[in-house]
Structures are given as C-alpha cells and as structure tokens.
Amino acid sequence: MAFVSLAGFGLAKATAHAKLLNFATNIASLIFFLIGGQVVVVLGLIMLVGQSIGATLGSRLVVTKGVKIIKPLVVVMSFGMSLKLLWSQYM
Helix, strand or coil: CCCCCCCCCCHHHHHHHHHHHHHHHHHHHHHHHHHHCCCCHHHHHHHHHHHHHHHHHHHHHHHHHCHHHHHHHHHHHHHHHHHHHHHHHHC
C-alpha cells in the first residue's frame, strides 16, 4: 500500500480537483434531469459556456499568479457567500 503525502497537496491541486469534481457533478445532474425530462437546453448551454469560461480563467489564474492571488480570492468568496446566506436567512 502506497503512502500518499499531503504535504505537496497545495491550493493549486485542490483547485484543479475542484474543477474536475464540479464537472463530474454537472454531468450527473444532466443525466438525471434528462431522465426526468426537465432539461431547458438553452439555459443549460448558457451555463455550459459560463462554466467553461470560469474554469479556463480560474485555471490560468492559478498557473500564472499562483497561491498569492488564489488564497485571498477563496477567503473573500467564502466570506461573501457566508454573508449572503446569513442575509437570506435572517432578512
């Protein structure tokens, strides 16, 4: 049994894995919605384009700028999402 070291598992690898997992869950969702006959094709294609652009820009940003820009973005987005959830829960 091989030992997997997490020391080399940085933010760049985590971001890459997140992109792959997002893609996999989107494919699974598409299959289930197709089975149920609940697919809005035009909206799905628009979302496909948006996700492709976002994934491409995000990947390039990680490769060119590295962790220096990704860490603050993760913190800011997490904080923003938390505020949005709190706002929608209590307001």
